[in-house]
Amino acid sequence: MKKIVTSREKVDKCDGPFTPGAKKMFDSIIKDAHKYQVLWSGNEFYQVNGLTGEQCVVDLQKKTYACRRWEITGMPYRHAVASIWNMADNSGDVGVPEHWVDPVYLKETWRNTYDFTIKPINGSSMWIKPNATKLLPLINVPQAGRPKKSRRKGIHENESMVTNGKLSRK
Template sequence: MKVINECTGPLTPIGERLLQANISSASQYTASWNGVSKYQVKGPWHDQHVVDMGQMTCSYRKWELTSMPCKHAIATINEMADNSKKVGELYTYVHKVYWLETWKSMYSFTFNPIKGSSM
């Protein structure tokens, strides 16, 4: 509980580290609007992926697998913000499993001791 009580911010320490790493990588990518809610994201190694903000998916698949916006999604969110679209806070795109609030609620319960393994 000591670690939980010392934490600040909306995300757990691990969630914050993962998000910051993706933010750092996203600065190397450029997103271009490709119609309705889709963006084509190009990277420094001539790699490119499609981000669908309506479905909250990326062809890279990391966003779907980790529930954390990947570098392509973050580049897209940055592009949307630059074009005056309402995107909200970045952490709102992160699954609730990485939220500090969820972490605190999971460890708020206590277990009463029992007399032995037969109990």
């Protein structure tokens, strides 16, 4: 119950659309995305070049690119954010990069996670005492007779495979 209440308080203190961890991560991604140069290939693909010579192909329609970070985390990485900005500059209606983030990082999703309540219960001193008899553990009784020494043969083993009480290598 304490975890639910403290999590609700954290959600209420948050500002912006993201959880605090997601906001910190997305702010660093946006800060780094300014350093990338984007080339549009004429269809849905973008070629993104970094300062160190790195090159990546981004497909905004499928929300994928070569390093697979977007598919794994659900948050567009530097290459994708730079492509979104380029797409917004050229064709218009794509929205801000925050709209491309998976809903799992949203504050509203975090709030819905802790939306339920757990009702408190009375202490064990106030519980009703049951009127049941006490069960005793079972006594282990060994089987009568001498235990078997030879193993049970499998269905696939036939008599021709056994000579002098030993199984052949076949």
